[in-house]
Amino acid sequence: MDFVAIIGGTxxxxxxxxxxxxxLRVDTPWGDPSGxxxxxxxxxxxxxxxxxxxxxxDIPPHRVNxxxxxxxxxxxxxxxxxxxxAVGGIHALMRPGDxxxxxxxxxxxxxxxxxxxxxxxxxVEHIDFTHPYTPAxxxxxxxxxxxxxxxxxxxxxxxxxxxxxxxTAAEIxxxxxxxxxxxxMTGMPEAALAREAGIxxxxxxxxxxxxxxxxxxxxxxxxxxxxLARGSLDALEVLRHC
Ligand code: HPA
Numbered sequence: 001m002d003f004v005a006i007i008g009g010t011x012x013x014x015x016x017x018x019x020x021x022x023x024l025r026v027d028t029p030w031g032d033p034s035g036x037x038x039x040x041x042x043x044x045x046x047x048x049x050x051x052x053x054x055x056x057x058d059i060p061p062h063r064v065n066x067x068x069x070x071x072x073x074x075x076x077x078x079x080x081x082x083x084x085x086a087v088g089g090i091h092a093l094m095r096p097g098d099x100x101x102x103x104x105x106x107x108x109x110x111x112x113x114x115x116x117x118x119x120x121x122x123x124v125e126h127i128d129f130t131h132p133y134t135p136a137x138x139x140x141x142x143x144x145x146x147x148x149x150x151x152x153x154x155x156x157x158x159x160x161x162x163x164x165x166x167x168t169a170a171e172i173x174x175x176x177x178x179x180x181x182x183x184x185m186t187g188m189p190e191a192a193l194a195r196e197a198g199i200x201x202x203x204x205x206x207x208x209x210x211x212x213x214x215x216x217x218x219x220x221x222x223x224x225x226x227x228l229a230r231g232s233l234d235a236l237e238v239l240r241h242c
Pocket of ligand 1: 086087088089161166167183184185208209210211212
């Protein structure tokens with residue numbers, strides 16, 4: 001059976017309105033995924049759901065087993081993945097509370113297991129990654145946002161940093177010079193692995209803070225949580241209209 005999977009990021013370790021029908025524990029050759037994969041429905045549609053940081057939010061971005069997560073979803077029939085992510089806003093137009101459907105990625109992460117083609121005897125493949133997010137799935141999300149009556153930014157370049165610390169102001173200046181609009185810690189290698197696995201992939205990013213050096217005050221987790229509480233409801237409305 002073909003499924004749409006939601007990978008939930010910070011603020012989406014659980015989805016209140018998600019009606020869970022089944023919990024699937026999936027083994028993969030790459031190790032354990034972040035937790036059980038839940039099968040259920042949201043807004044009357046069937047979805048798979050996997051919280052990226054674990055159900056109790058104890059897996060930091062650099063320790064997420066991205067390969068196991070993507071392979072587990074693939075093995076139980078996920079053909080499309082919608083990733084949810086909390087991000088910082090770099091571009092002045094990317095304000096706290098805004099939703100973004102990014103169209104590009106710049107990968108600044110290091111040391112993560114980032115490919116299924118790892119020289120283990122299988123043929124080496126070089127995937128085309130010109131457009132890291134599947135255009136048709138992006139369009140679908142944009143349509144869902146319109147149906148949900150939510151304003152979203154159509155496009156934006158997502159800089160993926162290593163974390164778990166936030167960036168310095170100079171690092172954010174550099175990312176902006178590179179052309180990045182938003183910054184987060186989990187967009188890669190997830191998007192590339194989905195492409196390697198032949199799964200359509202797009203993301204809904206919620207801007208939860210001005211990036212380092214872009215706001216008036218230091219970035220606090222309390223402020224992030226407050227914005228996320230509202231922004232996550234908007235993102236869920238988009239999913240309900242998918
Ligand atoms: N930087 C990196 N990741 C983030 C941020 C940020 O400012 N906000 C939420 N995730």
